[in-house]
Amino acid sequence: MKLKIFAAVLIVVFVGTIFVFKNNNGGEVMAEAKSNKKVLVAYFSASGVTAGVADKLSKAIGADLFEIKPAQPYTNADLDWTNKKSRSSVEMDDRSSRPAIANKVTDMSKYDVIFVGFPIWWYREPSIIDTFMESYDFSGKQVIPFATSGGSGMGDSGSIMQKLAPKAKVDNGKRFSSGVSEKDLKTWASKWL
Numbered sequence: 001m002k003l004k005i006f007a008a009v010l011i012v013v014f015v016g017t018i019f020v021f022k023n024n025n026g027g028e029v030m031a032e033a034k035s036n037k038k039v040l041v042a043y044f045s046a047s048g049v050t051a052g053v054a055d056k057l058s059k060a061i062g063a064d065l066f067e068i069k070p071a072q073p074y075t076n077a078d079l080d081w082t083n084k085k086s087r088s089s090v091e092m093d094d095r096s097s098r099p100a101i102a103n104k105v106t107d108m109s110k111y112d113v114i115f116v117g118f119p120i121w122w123y124r125e126p127s128i129i130d131t132f133m134e135s136y137d138f139s140g141k142q143v144i145p146f147a148t149s150g151g152s153g154m155g156d157s158g159s160i161m162q163k164l165a166p167k168a169k170v171d172n173g174k175r176f177s178s179g180v181s182e183k184d185l186k187t188w189a190s191k192w193l
């Protein structure tokens, strides 16, 4: 009888060990799959605020960083939103405006997830972001907009960007203040990693 009980205990311990081992392995595979995603943080910043947030985000999540540089840099006069004839006012007034970009992401095809950062201009993404969205094949990729602003939210940025890159999966994204912490950015971004 004692021998039977001993044998039964042995079997339970053995099966239990295999179960725990299998589960642990599964967990590891999942963690690996998560970290295998290639992530890019691409941003446009006219006066440095979005650049600061983009830099923090890329560090927080270990992503590559790419600055979207205008072929013709924006001067202070260009950014004067009180002047209806300033370059930014004229561009933002014309939905078909596509300011040229000076540089190119070397190999966009290798990325699975692309965070796209910009300042809010007239309640949406600047026209140069529209140029960016039309410059690559985003098929099957997850695109997440993020922005800084004087206070406005994302407006229709996400849905406009989705229309410009219909094969991508574009989230509505989020507006951050310049002082957002790396920790908060990481928590927000982890959903897509």
Ligand SMILES: Cc1cc2nc3c(=O)[nH]c(=O)nc-3n(C[C@H](O)[C@H](O)[C@H](O)COP(=O)(O)O)c2cc1C
Pocket: 044, 045, 046, 047, 048, 049, 050, 051, 079, 080, 081, 088, 089, 118, 119, 120, 121, 122, 123, 124, 148, 149, 150, 151, 152, 153
């Ligand atoms: C042409 C222009 C239009 C702007 N429109 C808005 C706006 O609609 N709402 C808002 O809250 N801030 C607006 N801002 C402020 C910027 O979004 C804000 O200063 C942003 O953080 C600047 O980011 P950057 O330094 O990366 O360019 C505007 C700024 C400019 C130059």
